[in-house]
Amino acid sequence: MKITLKVWRQQNANSKGQFKTYVADHVSSDMSFLEMLDVLNTSLIKKGEEPIHFDHDCREGICGMCSLYINGHPHGPQQTTTCQLHMRTFKDGETITVEPWRAKAFPVIKDLVVDRTAFDRIQQAGGYVTVNTGGVPDANEIPIPKKIADEAFDAAACIGCGACVAACKNASAMLFVSAKVSQLALLPQGHAERKERVEKMVAQMDAEGFGACTNTRACEAECPKAISVTNIARMNREYFSAMFSSYEVKVGGGGE
Amino acid sequence: MKLESKVPEGPLAEKWTKHKFNLKLVNPANKRKYEVIVVGTGLAGASAAASLGELGYNVKAFCFQDSPRRAHSIAAQGGINAAKNYQNDGDSVYRLFYDTIKGGDYRAREANVYRLAEVSVNIIDQCVAQGVPFAREYGGLLANRSFGGAQVSRTFYARGQTGQQLLLGAYSALNRQIANGKVKMYSRTEMLDVVVVDGKARGIITRDLVTGKIESHSAHAVLLCTGGYGNVFYLSTNAKGSNVTAAWRAHKKGALFGNPCFTQIHPTCIPVSGDHQSKLTLMSESLRNDGRVWVPKVAHKGLKAKEAKSITETDRDYFLERKYPSFGNLVPRDVASRNAKMMCDEGRGVGATGLAVFLDFADAIKRDGKDTIAAKYGNLFDMYKQITGDDPYEMPMMIFPAVHYTMGGLWVDYNLMTTVPGLYSLGEANFSDHGANRLGASALMQGLADGYFVIPYTIGDYLANIGWNDKVGTDHPVFKEAINAVNSSVSKLLSIKGKKTVDEFHRELGLTMWEYCGMSRNAEGLKTAKKKIQELKNEFWQNVNILGSASELNMELEKAGRVADFIELGELMVDDALNRAESCGGHFREESQTPDGEALRKDDEFTYASAWQYQGENQAEVLHKEELRFENVKLTQRSYK
Numbered sequence: 001m002k003i004t005l006k007v008w009r010q011q012n013a014n015s016k017g018q019f020k021t022y023v024a025d026h027v028s029s030d031m032s033f034l035e036m037l038d039v040l041n042t043s044l045i046k047k048g049e050e051p052i053h054f055d056h057d058c059r060e061g062i063c064g065m066c067s068l069y070i071n072g073h074p075h076g077p078q079q080t081t082t083c084q085l086h087m088r089t090f091k092d093g094e095t096i097t098v099e100p101w102r103a104k105a106f107p108v109i110k111d112l113v114v115d116r117t118a119f120d121r122i123q124q125a126g127g128y129v130t131v132n133t134g135g136v137p138d139a140n141e142i143p144i145p146k147k148i149a150d151e152a153f154d155a156a157a158c159i160g161c162g163a164c165v166a167a168c169k170n171a172s173a174m175l176f177v178s179a180k181v182s183q184l185a186l187l188p189q190g191h192a193e194r195k196e197r198v199e200k201m202v203a204q205m206d207a208e209g210f211g212a213c214t215n216t217r218a219c220e221a222e223c224p225k226a227i228s229v230t231n232i233a234r235m236n237r238e239y240f241s242a243m244f245s246s247y248e249v250k251v252g253g254g255g256e
Numbered sequence: 257m258k259l260e261s262k263v264p265e266g267p268l269a270e271k272w273t274k275h276k277f278n279l280k281l282v283n284p285a286n287k288r289k290y291e292v293i294v295v296g297t298g299l300a301g302a303s304a305a306a307s308l309g310e311l312g313y314n315v316k317a318f319c320f321q322d323s324p325r326r327a328h329s330i331a332a333q334g335g336i337n338a339a340k341n342y343q344n345d346g347d348s349v350y351r352l353f354y355d356t357i358k359g360g361d362y363r364a365r366e367a368n369v370y371r372l373a374e375v376s377v378n379i380i381d382q383c384v385a386q387g388v389p390f391a392r393e394y395g396g397l398l399a400n401r402s403f404g405g406a407q408v409s410r411t412f413y414a415r416g417q418t419g420q421q422l423l424l425g426a427y428s429a430l431n432r433q434i435a436n437g438k439v440k441m442y443s444r445t446e447m448l449d450v451v452v453v454d455g456k457a458r459g460i461i462t463r464d465l466v467t468g469k470i471e472s473h474s475a476h477a478v479l480l481c482t483g484g485y486g487n488v489f490y491l492s493t494n495a496k497g498s499n500v501t502a503a504w505r506a507h508k509k510g511a512l513f514g515n516p517c518f519t520q521i522h523p524t525c526i527p528v529s530g531d532h533q534s535k536l537t538l539m540s541e542s543l544r545n546d547g548r549v550w551v552p553k554v555a556h557k558g559l560k561a562k563e564a565k566s567i568t569e570t571d572r573d574y575f576l577e578r579k580y581p582s583f584g585n586l587v588p589r590d591v592a593s594r595n596a597k598m599m600c601d602e603g604r605g606v607g608a609t610g611l612a613v614f615l616d617f618a619d620a621i622k623r624d625g626k627d628t629i630a631a632k633y634g635n636l637f638d639m640y641k642q643i644t645g646d647d648p649y650e651m652p653m654m655i656f657p658a659v660h661y662t663m664g665g666l667w668v669d670y671n672l673m674t675t676v677p678g679l680y681s682l683g684e685a686n687f688s689d690h691g692a693n694r695l696g697a698s699a700l701m702q703g704l705a706d707g708y709f710v711i712p713y714t715i716g717d718y719l720a721n722i723g724w725n726d727k728v729g730t731d732h733p734v735f736k737e738a739i740n741a742v743n744s745s746v747s748k749l750l751s752i753k754g755k756k757t758v759d760e761f762h763r764e765l766g767l768t769m770w771e772y773c774g775m776s777r778n779a780e781g782l783k784t785a786k787k788k789i790q791e792l793k794n795e796f797w798q799n800v801n802i803l804g805s806a807s808e809l810n811m812e813l814e815k816a817g818r819v820a821d822f823i824e825l826g827e828l829m830v831d832d833a834l835n836r837a838e839s840c841g842g843h844f845r846e847e848s849q850t851p852d853g854e855a856l857r858k859d860d861e862f863t864y865a866s867a868w869q870y871q872g873e874n875q876a877e878v879l880h881k882e883e884l885r886f887e888n889v890k891l892t893q894r895s896y897k
Binding site for chain 1: 420
């Protein structure tokens with residue numbers, strides 16, 4: 001196959017970027033998209049041109065590191081991660097446009113690499129159960145109905161890649177945040193802190209500069225792990241419930 | 257140098273309890289006066305950093321990925337073992353210990369393995385308390401499955417994404433400590449050297465991968481939780497970034513390297529499809545619970561999966577079932593891998609390259625129905641189809657062994673300390689618990705055991721002994737020297753401006769390692785490999801081409817440093833494989849086999865762990881031996897027939 005690529009090149013966070021056009025010859029349909037870029041990069045180095053920088057690591061669809069915006073879709077035309085996209089999806093002679101995730105909260109570091117540490121800070125704000133190592137009950141002392149455990153798992157399957165943000169015209173992180181909030185709101189282990197958690201995580205999400213939910217479900221349509229927008233509904237419910245009931249605690253709760 | 261394993265005296269089952277009592281404690285008010293560096297944030301690193309932060313130590317944690325959540329533990333699929341005996345099927349701490357030591361072909365330390373089995377039960381409790389969504393039965397209790405040839409069901413799992421869920425649990429505990437200010441997290445930061453002053457580890461030198469800035473960090477102790485070195489083979493199931501650099505540079509600073517030749521080749525991976533191949537994808541071993549492995553009885557060159565149906569039942573050789581009737585398709589990984597290779601060596605391999613065997617679910621689908629099989633393996637079947645374009649519901653999968661895990665690593669004592677005082681190694685980065693072969697679902701167990709339940713106890717003893725005043729600041733001349741050394745090695749790499757890319761060197765190294773130091777090894781081949789690797793090393797330092805500068809994100813530069821270390825490690829692996837003239841676990845020396853082609857251990861000569869000491873640039877390393885004493889189990893030849 002012969003593929004024409006229009007790739008976003010940007011030296012660093014402060015410089016202005018632009019599209020550059022490359023031709024990839026001898027592309028095999030068995031190649032993954034990233035392998036096609038590997039081969040292109042080797043040819044660029046041979047020509048003395050700096051290779052295209054892109055994030056990737058596990059290349060088996062689970063680490064969430066790869067993050068290319070291909071032909072107007074995060075991770076490309078299929079509902080999968082970029083690393084699991086194969087060239088057999090494209091036609092010989094096709095022109096493919098490759099961009100980084102575009103969002104204010106995900107500044108470009110170089111070429112197609114963006115800074116997603118905002119996601120980490122949201123998790124640090126409350127995406128955990130307060131439990132120290134040791135001193136916990138036997139695992140089977142907390143029975144959890146299979147249905148609930150499965151639903152929690154569906155939410156926990158999020159890989160934190162940021163495709164939801166890239167897909168959203170408001171660059172909203174609602175799907176990502178709601179997945180963690182849902183997981184811990186569904187499970188009994190998360191109940192003690194459920195109100196505080198959702199408030200803190202949403203506050204951090206806003207502080208990072210992510211936009212509001214558009215209700216268009218673009219995030220769900222593009223999510224490589226099929227995280228459902230039901231989680232957003234659940235998070236909204238959790239949030240309103242927390243807002244109404246935790247006010248008193250904040251004002252009246254002694255100690256501070 | 258005398259290797260002291262520091263294994264406590266006393267009966268096996270009481271060693272750890274007694275040892276915990278004998279270890280010194282750090283007064284709670286004094287813990288905040290200590291600093292600990294943790295490199296790597298996979299299961300071992302994240303759990304250690306979180307647990308140490310909870311105890312009150314000041315922790316600095318480092319990872320080269322953009323977030324600690326992306327460490328390669330995330331990709332582990334199958335599950336995690338624990339001796340809970342929830343299934344009432346005869347499991348116990350002793351049985352998990354026994355299975356692990358036997359599975360490791362008697363090349364691990366009894367006391368370490370027993371402790372691993374002992375704390376395994378606590379790990380499950382901890383993870384559940386964090387909100388890890390393990391698979392459950394309808395009654396709400398935890399589900400288990402049998403895994404990797406175990407005769408009991410002791411594996412806990414979260415669909416095919418157990419590693420992901422366990423890591424996200426540890427990551428959440430880590431996040432809590434970051435928010436509390438007890439852990440300072442440095443992502444996109446790579447460790448490039450360990451700083452040793454007065455014989456103790458005092459800190460590390462790092463490179464900020466975004467700005468290129470070389471920095472120093474000092475601490476009272478340094479923990480290397482940096483994973484395995486399977487990428488020395490270029491193609492492996494490891495993530496592209498997985499590397500040996502932290503461990504190797506510690507090795508050059510005095511930490512002995514244990515059993516470097518012990519690598520695990522996983523039998524069920526998707527075969528190579530062409531020269532562009534950048535990594536190999538593992539299909540969970542759990543597939544062997546229902547899939548049947550076969551090749552045609554007579555060679556059919558280039559047989560495709562969709563043509564498999566044309567081979568009638570009588571013309572198929574279900575070779576694992578034939579050779580190992582009692583374990584069948586569930587023989588341990590090393591046995592399954594070696595047999596697949598033997599079939600391909602006989603010319604009976606399938607697929608375009610002839611380097612593949614079938615893993616067939618047709619009988620299982622007929623027996624249990626498509627829905628049942630889909631519920632068990634749906635995500636794996638989808639993944640297979642995504643990568644190969646073939647549908648495993650309709651035709652058999654094609655699989656071939658691939659490098660998956662390295663049992664070798666930095667030599668550590670019972671306290672997980674390397675031969676450099678104050679320098680520890682946890683998880684896959686150390687050599688300690690799996691001997692010559694790791695059992696399925698035991699890697700996650702070891703990573704979390706080390707991080708949650710071993711290091712929080714053992715590190716206190718060291719810290720209490722040295723005292724919080726015993727610290728060296730980053731203004732010490734040795735830190736300055738280390739910074740200069742790292743800077744000059746980075747400049748050297750960039751100045752070569754040769755003709756070959758880093759990947760080309762890496763690929764070449766990988767081919768040599770796979771050919772001569774892979775599933776099957778012999779003295780002559782290993783000597784050839786040594787020569788080739790030495791030549792490759794010379795060429796690398798004269799002919800590698802790295803563009804860009806040191807003061808920006810430069811992924812070629814990152815890779816170059818890692819590949820330079822892999823080349824040196826490769827030579828040591830070959831030396832170790834050459835020295836160990838026996839077959840054990842994943843290490844198969846052709847000179848040492850039984851008449852029917854099974855691995856033959858030589859206990860009289862080789863019941864030891866090898867520990868190699870670095871002697872300087874281009875000098876032969878010196879071998880030290882830690883004799884392994886078995887007081888509780890009788891060494892037997894493994895048989896799965």
